[in-house]
Amino acid sequence: MIDVDLEALLQEYEQIHVFTHVRPDGDAIGSSLAWGKALEQMGKKVRLFCPDDIPIKYSSFIPDINISSVYSPPENTPTLAFALDCSDLERLDYMKEDVLRLDKLFNIDHHGTNVKFGDYNLVDPSAAATGEIIYRLIEDLQIELTTEMSLYLYIALASDTGSFKYENTTPQTMYIAGKLLEKGVSPSFVSLKIFDEISFSSFSLLRDCLQSLKMDKTGRIAWMSADEGMLARYRVASSELEGYINYAKNIIGVEVGVFFYHTLSGETRVGFRSKNVDVSSVAFSLGGGGHLRAAGCSVAGKPEEVEEMVIQKVSQLISG
Numbered sequence: 659m660i661d662v663d664l665e666a667l668l669q670e671y672e673q674i675h676v677f678t679h680v681r682p683d684g685d686a687i688g689s690s691l692a693w694g695k696a697l698e699q700m701g702k703k704v705r706l707f708c709p710d711d712i713p714i715k716y717s718s719f720i721p722d723i724n725i726s727s728v729y730s731p732p733e734n735t736p737t738l739a740f741a742l743d744c745s746d747l748e749r750l751d752y753m754k755e756d757v758l759r760l761d762k763l764f765n766i767d768h769h770g771t772n773v774k775f776g777d778y779n780l781v782d783p784s785a786a787a788t789g790e791i792i793y794r795l796i797e798d799l800q801i802e803l804t805t806e807m808s809l810y811l812y813i814a815l816a817s818d819t820g821s822f823k824y825e826n827t828t829p830q831t832m833y834i835a836g837k838l839l840e841k842g843v844s845p846s847f848v849s850l851k852i853f854d855e856i857s858f859s860s861f862s863l864l865r866d867c868l869q870s871l872k873m874d875k876t877g878r879i880a881w882m883s884a885d886e887g888m889l890a891r892y893r894v895a896s897s898e899l900e901g902y903i904n905y906a907k908n909i910i911g912v913e914v915g916v917f918f919y920h921t922l923s924g925e926t927r928v929g930f931r932s933k934n935v936d937v938s939s940v941a942f943s944l945g946g947g948g949h950l951r952a953a954g955c956s957v958a959g960k961p962e963e964v965e966e967m968v969i970q971k972v973s974q975l976i977s978g
C-alpha cells in the first residue's frame with residue numbers, strides 16, 4: 659500500500675508543510691489538523707495550508723485551527739510536503755506550483771480516482787476518509803493520540819461518511835470511531851455542529867435553491883441550481899451549498915441527484931450523488947473526479963446549456 663518507509667523519510671526532514679484541497683470539507687480539515695499535531699509530537703516544524711479559508715461552520719467550534727490560506731515558501735530549508743485528501747494536484751488550486759517546488763511530495767488520500775501525483779503515494783480507497791488513514795499512521799508511528807487529535811479525526815470520519823450512514827462506512831471506520839469516543843469525543847456535539855446547525859441566511863438560500871428543483875421525465879434524475887448572485891444576496895460562502903444536493907438525491911424514485919453552481923466567471927461546478935450507479939464516470943468524463951456515489955466536475959459554458967448537457971450524460975449513464 660505504501661511505497662516508502664515513512665518513519666525513515668520523516669527522519670530526513672525537520673520542516674514539513676501539509677496541504678489540503680480547495681473548498682475544504684471536514685475530512686480535509688480534520689485530517690490535516692490531526693496529522694499536523696502528530697508531526698509536531700515527532701518534533702517537526704509543521705505548517706498547514708489550504709487554498710481556501712476554513713468555512714465558519716468548522717472554524718466556529720474546532721479548537722486551534724492553524725491552517726493558512728496564504729502560502730509562504732520556506733527559506734533554504736529542506737521541506738517535505740504532504741497533500742491530504744486530494745485526488746489530483748489541481749485540487750490544490752493556486753498552491754499547486756508551491757507544492758511542486760518543495761523537496762518531496764507525499765500524497766495521502768482515499769479517492770479511487772487518485773492519480774498518484776506524489777513522489778510517494780499512500781492511497782487507500784477502502785478508507786472512508788483520509789482521517790482513517792491518518793489514524794492508522796498515528797498508530798503505526800506510535801504517536802500519542804490526544805483528545806484534541808481524536809476530535810479532529812472524528813470530524814474527518816463523521817464528515818465523509820455523512821455521520822456514519824454512507825456506504826463507505828465499514829467495520830474499520832466504526833472501530834476507529836469507537837477508539838476516538840474512548841478519548842472523550844462527544845458524537846452529539848460534532849453532529850450538531852457539522853450536520854444540524856445552519857444559519858438563517860443559509861436556510862434562506864436553501865429555500866431559493868429548492869425552488870429550482872427539477873426532475874426528468876423518468877423520475878430518476880433530480881437537480882437543483884444556485885448562482886453566485888444568490889450567494890452574494892445572502893452573504894454566504896459557496897461552502898454553504900455543501901449537502902443541498904442530497905435533497906435532490908433523496909427523492910423517492912430518484913437514482914441520481916445533481917447540483918449546479920453557476921459562477922460569475924462562466925464556470926459551472928457540478929456535483930453528483932447517486933443511490934447505486936457510478937457517477938464518478940460521468941464526472942471523470944467531464945474532467946472531474948470523485949467516488950462511485952459522490953463526484954463532481956467543473957464545466958464552462960452557458961448555464962442552461964451546461965445543465966442540459968450534463969443531465970443528458972446522466973440519462974445515458976442510467977439507461978446504459
Ligand SMILES: [Mn+2]
Pocket residue numbers: 685686743768786787788818
Ligand atoms: Mn475525504
